[in-house]
Amino acid sequence: MSLSRTVITIIALALAATSVEAMSSRQTCKYRGNVYLDNERVVGSTLTCTCSGERWVNCQANVVADSLEHVVADSPEYDMSIGSVPSTKESIRDVAGVEGAISGLIGAQVGFDAFLNNFDAEDFVIDFATQPLESTGLGGTSQPANRNNVPVIQASNMAQTRFRIAPCGINLPHVHPRGTESVYIIEGALTVGFVTEGGRLILNDVKTDQSTFFPQGLLHYQQNMACEPAGFISILNSSDPGLLVIPAALAELPSEALEATFDEDAAFVNQLRIGLPAGPARGRAECLRRCGLL
Incomplete structure (x- = not known):
């Protein structure tokens, strides 16, 4: 093979390697x-x-x-x-x-x-190890799997979320206007509750390998009162269940409405708005001290 053909061959191979690498x-x-x-x-x-x-x-x-x-x-x-x-x-x-x-x-x-x-x-197959974190709170993380990031789930008309709740953390009170939620505890223990239309509080402590549910549209929450992390899988019977976080929703109301609702002045309402945490939220000082986290 001539020198010129050898050089051309080497250049061609280099360009091919560069293309593959790129x-x-x-x-x-x-x-x-x-x-x-x-x-x-x-x-x-x-x-x-x-x-x-x-x-x-x-x-x-x-x-x-x-x-x-x-x-x-x-x-x-x-x-x-x-x-x-x-x-x-x-x-x-x-x-x-x-x-x-x-x-x-x-x-x-x-x-x-x-x-x-x-x-x-x-x-x-939903691999929560690869699902992006959606939450911004200091009390835990949430990784949703819904029709926006796992489109095949729409075929089952359901949605799932993997939650990790830190010691003393709370998944803030919220409602799902278009879905009933089932919760399966995979790690630790949680205090969970919801309020019926008649105003009755249904409160329970659930632990690993136990499950519970929250009827569609009812106010509910999950809180870790222990000093060890807790985790659960949330499954909703709709691919678009909706989510309304109550503290954040309340903060959007006019000050006059909140002052009348809580029978407090404007200073209280302003402080309420400033102090609202993102969820899952960090626990209160008493729990954090008890767990040696404060």
């Missing part, structure tokens, strides 16, 4: 053994999604203009405009499905089996 360093999305680059769109049998930061995002139902009659017209969450429908004429790779967040699927009458075909077997 591709491996870029954020990609995977599906059925195939690798898709950032900003690459994929058309599936029922969904079209875009790869972004190792996740499929901006997913939409594949509804074409001549079949809009198959869309539920009274669904407020579905964009009925023709411009919102992904074009099937674009030069995009066509595969049988996608993984990642869903938007625009609600209201489209997509066949159940066709919807499931968008996902690999492993998509039906």
Whole structure:
């Protein structure tokens, strides 16, 4: 082989290695053994999604203009405009499905089996070790698995969240307007309670391998009164159960309403607003001292 051909071969190999290295360093999305680059769109049998930061995002139902009659017209969450429908004429790779967040699927009458075909077997497993933390409080963490980050869960019409509650921590009083919550304790013990419409407090201490539930729309909370961490899995019977945290919601009311509600002056209301913690919240001083944390 001549010197010039040898040099050309070496350069070609170097360029190929550089190309592979560059591709491996870029954020990609995977599906059925195939690798898709950032900003690459994929058309599936029922969904079209875009790869972004190792996740499929901006997913939409594949509804074409001549079949809009198959869309539920009274669904407020579905964009009925023709411009919102992904074009099937674009030069995009066509595969049988996608993984990642869903938007625009609600209201489209997509066949159940066709919807499931968008996902690999492993998509039906929720790995909380890889789910992002959503909470910002000092008393624990929460990792939700819902239709926004685990789209296949929409097929079961449910949502799950993994909670870790620190010693003395509390998952602040809240309600789920569209879902009943079941709680299974996987570590430690918790004091839990909810209030019925008639004003009755249902209070219990639950420990590892025990479960309880909170009826839809009723005010409830979970608190760790022990000096060891506690953990539980929350399962709701809706993929969109909603969440209204009561302290934060109260703080949004006008001062006049809060002053009348608590029969206190403006100074009290202002202090109340300033002191509201994010959840899960850190415990009170007495519990923290008892546990040697203060």
